Amino acid sequence: MKIKINPFDALIVVDMQNDFMPDGVLPVPDADKIIPAVNSYIKLFEEKALPVFFTRDWHPENHISFKGYGGIWPPHCIQNTKGAKFHKDLYFPSDNKFIISKGTSEDFDAYSGFQGTILNKLLKERGIKRIFVCGVATDYCVKNTVLGGLNLGYQVFVLEDAIKGVNVKPDDSKKAIDVMLKNGAVLITKEDIVD
Ligand code: VGL
Ligand code: ZN
Numbered sequence: 001m002k003i004k005i006n007p008f009d010a011l012i013v014v015d016m017q018n019d020f021m022p023d024g025v026l027p028v029p030d031a032d033k034i035i036p037a038v039n040s041y042i043k044l045f046e047e048k049a050l051p052v053f054f055t056r057d058w059h060p061e062n063h064i065s066f067k068g069y070g071g072i073w074p075p076h077c078i079q080n081t082k083g084a085k086f087h088k089d090l091y092f093p094s095d096n097k098f099i100i101s102k103g104t105s106e107d108f109d110a111y112s113g114f115q116g117t118i119l120n121k122l123l124k125e126r127g128i129k130r131i132f133v134c135g136v137a138t139d140y141c142v143k144n145t146v147l148g149g150l151n152l153g154y155q156v157f158v159l160e161d162a163i164k165g166v167n168v169k170p171d172d173s174k175k176a177i178d179v180m181l182k183n184g185a186v187l188i189t190k191e192d193i194v195d
Helices: 031-047 119-125 138-151 172-182
Strands: 009-014 052-057 097-102 130-136 155-164 186-188
Touching: 009 031, 009 138, 031 052, 031 130, 031 155, 052 119, 052 138, 097 119, 130 138, 138 155, 138 172, 155 172, 172 186
Parallel strands: 009 052, 009 130, 052 097, 130 155, 155 186
Antiparallel strands: none
């Protein structure tokens, strides 16, 4: 496939935070291995002066998704903790970048970067038509952000070489990719992008 980046494209980097790294409290296996690929997409969008949106899980310490508060996950990405910080090697453009916090109030969870955030508004204001999605976890926040984007009418490209899944069950990521494709997402790698 040949994809040319155009002025109405944006990059969405999902939840590249310490707690989701292999040594974090909710580890996504090999999440750190995709950092070079994620950074290369970020630099590509920066070179073209296109916006990059970094989503982050940003939970209060009594969040509904946590074990003990009705949820299934260990406490993770608690606001203002080291675990909630982005990985130190993640590249940040000097401008045209946005941080989107989600799951910020105790009684709502958000696997999608569109849920309870201004992401759609920011994309709309900039005339963005296509979004390119990378990050973690393939089977949770990447999947739901992709489906959210499709539902809102964006064309969505999933960056296969820059996503990793949790795989609570071994084939969860594979199933997640099938669902994204069935709903109209397109799976690409860096090789598909032409200048
Ligand atoms: C996520 C589980 C719980 C994710 C967030 O970012 O995929 N997964 N909270
Ligand atoms: Zn979470």
